[in-house]
Amino acid sequence: xxxxxxxxxxxxxxxxxxxxxxxxxxxxxxxxxxxxxxxxxxxxxxxxxxxxxxxxxxxxxxxxxxxxxxxxxxxxxxxxxxxxxxxxxxxxxxxxxxxxxxxxxxxxxxxxxxxxxxxxxxxxxxxxxxxxxxxxxxxxxxxxxxxxxxxxxxxxxxxxxxxxxxxxxxxxxxx
Numbered sequence: 001x002x003x004x005x006x007x008x009x010x011x012x013x014x015x016x017x018x019x020x021x022x023x024x025x026x027x028x029x030x031x032x033x034x035x036x037x038x039x040x041x042x043x044x045x046x047x048x049x050x051x052x053x054x055x056x057x058x059x060x061x062x063x064x065x066x067x068x069x070x071x072x073x074x075x076x077x078x079x080x081x082x083x084x085x086x087x088x089x090x091x092x093x094x095x096x097x098x099x100x101x102x103x104x105x106x107x108x109x110x111x112x113x114x115x116x117x118x119x120x121x122x123x124x125x126x127x128x129x130x131x132x133x134x135x136x137x138x139x140x141x142x143x144x145x146x147x148x149x150x151x152x153x154x155x156x157x158x159x160x161x162x163x164x165x166x167x168x169x170x171x172x173x174x175x
Contacts, residue, residue, distance in 0.1 A: 005106070005167050007103070007104045007160050008103050008156070009150055010100070010101050011099070011100055011151045013091060013151075014091065015087050016087070017133070017151050018086070018087035018088070018149070019083055019087025022086050022090075026083065029142060029143060029175075032143075042071075043075040046075075047068075047072055050065075094113070100113045102148075105167060108120050109125060120137075122171040125137040125146075128174060133153065134149055134150065134151055135150040135152070135168055136148075136149055150164065
């Protein structure tokens, strides 16, 4: 019988955690990758239309030039700013809870804060992605609607991060 590893984390969530988790989820889920591709494609289409406009127009109008250049700036801005704005909103929701404690083992993930306690069994968190600072556990749906964010800084010692990775690897698929 395999020994069950228990890893405990204690951390105060930050806006940077939430933003990084949202960006990681976008890269790891089909829906997030589609959203990124749509923004990129819209930028390319607008720039292509602008190039055609410049090629066929004898005297380009300032209004149309500004519109064609503002559209890609808006798309790029959305790509960069939307996760940061969403992360700030999520942080405002969880910040009043103060310190979070998470217990991760082969049964699942239990997260406790001042006013809440949530337990997720592994069938609910079948996928995960890892960043330099976080483990982002996700639900099996293509959107990754449900996520659990586990900051590595919450580990008591560096070896706990490796133990956490081992537990997560045994119970979820890296994406």
